[in-house]
Amino acid sequence: DGGITQSPKYLFRKEGQNVTLSCEQNLNHDAMYWYRQDPGQGLRLIYYSQIVNDFQKGDIAEGYSVSREKKESFPLTVTSAQKNPTAFYLCASSIHGLAGAKNIQYFGAGTRLSVL
Amino acid sequence: DAKTTQPPSMDCAEGRAANLPCNHSTISGNEYVYWYRQIHSQGPQYIIHGLKNNETNEMASLIITEDRKSSTLILPHATLRDTAVYYCIVRVAENYGQNFVFGPGTRLSVLP
Numbered sequence: 312d313g314g315i316t317q318s319p320k321y322l323f324r325k326e327g328q329n330v331t332l333s334c335e336q337n338l339n340h341d342a343m344y345w346y347r348q349d350p351g352q353g354l355r356l357i358y359y360s361q362i363v364n365d366f367q368k369g370d371i372a373e374g375y376s377v378s379r380e381k382k383e384s385f386p387l388t389v390t391s392a393q394k395n396p397t398a399f400y401l402c403a404s405s406i407h408g409l410a411g412a413k414n415i416q417y418f419g420a421g422t423r424l425s426v427l
Numbered sequence: 428d429a430k431t432t433q434p435p436s437m438d439c440a441e442g443r444a445a446n447l448p449c450n451h452s453t454i455s456g457n458e459y460v461y462w463y464r465q466i467h468s469q470g471p472q473y474i475i476h477g478l479k480n481n482e483t484n485e486m487a488s489l490i491i492t493e494d495r496k497s498s499t500l501i502l503p504h505a506t507l508r509d510t511a512v513y514y515c516i517v518r519v520a521e522n523y524g525q526n527f528v529f530g531p532g533t534r535l536s537v538l539p
Contacts, residue, residue, distance in 0.1 A: 315470075346529075353514070353529035354471070401470050415461075416527055418470030 314338065317402050317419035323427050324389065324396060332387045332422045334402035341407040343385035344416060347371060348399040357400075360385055361407070389424065397426050431515045436534040439509075445502040447533050449515030452496045458519050460491060461527070462500045464511040471514065471529070474500065505537045 315336045324330045334343065342361050346354040356369030360379040374393025379385055385404075389396045400423075403416040432450040439445040451460065461476040475482055475489045477498075482489045488501040502509055514532040 317470075348529075351531070353531055354527070399468070403470075415473050415476070417473065421468070421470050423468075 315402060315404055315417060315419035317400075317422050319422060320420070322422055322424045324424060325427050327391045329388055329390050330396075330424070332389070332400055332402075332424070334385045334387065334419060335383055336385075336402075336404045336419075337383060338404055338406075338417065339382070340404035340417075341382070342405045343379065344403040344405075345369075345375070345377065345385070345387045346401040346403065348401060348421075354401060357387065396424055399423050431517055431530060433513075433515050433530070433533045435531065436536070438536050438538055439502075439505045441507060441537050441539050442504055445505040445509065445535060445537070447500040447502075447513050447515075447535065448497065449500070450497045451515070451517045454495050454517050455519070458517050460489065460495075460498050461516040461518060462487070462489065463514045463516065463527075463529070464509075465514070465532070466508075466511040474513075505535075507537050507539065509535065510537045511535060 318333045344359040345357040347357055348354050355371050357371055357375050358366055358369050358377045360366035363379055363382050366377050366379050374390055376388045399421050401421045402419045405416045459476050459478050462474040463471040465471045474486050475484055477489045477491055491498045512532040512534050514529050516527050
């Protein structure tokens with residue numbers, strides 16, 4: 312089945328620890344995105360990548376890092392510099408990163424990160 | 428991108444049509460209206476989008492007023508599985524930042 316796979320579903324981070332959230336897609340989409348969602352709120356963009364080996368900061372990039380070495384994969388690292396990492400993290404992809412009304416974003420099931 | 432206003436919550440009886448409104452009074456001529464929904468603890472799901480004409484697909488219908496300042500998402504026969512938060516997003520097609528701005532949305536409760 313085609314889709315976006317996020318893992319793990321639940322993740323716990325200790326103080327001072329970096330953790331990496333996985334996002335893989337087999338939709339052959341060029342663009343990928345990471346969002347953060349806090350309880351009862353909308354989504355906020357962390358990073359996005361329009362093409363392999365390129366990525367841009369979103370609205371709340373501080374304390375996060377990403378890489379885009381393969382088209383299928385866009386891992387997100389939550390670093391120790393992110394002081395309030397507890398949230399629901401969502402990965403999305405779209406056909407291509409450039410303009411187009413049909414450039415719909417499709418989302419994974421999310422990873423819920425908590426701090427121990 | 429234009430901002431949208433949605434009611435925080437709505438109820439709908441199972442089997443009836445659910446009509447979810449969205450105001451986007453500052454929409455520009457090149458901005459599309461998108462609808463997504465998010466079932467609890469899952470990722471958002473794309474429903475439908477449109478520019479100025481009404482649209483229909485297997486999930487829903489989208490009615491956009493002639494002046495494009497508001498729209499309504501219609502779920503023709505709501506089921507319990509349609510209980511979710513529904514997001515109305517207005518966005519420029521030619522947006523290289525590709526950021527969908529999700530606000531708080533409308534929490535739809537379908538009641539048996």
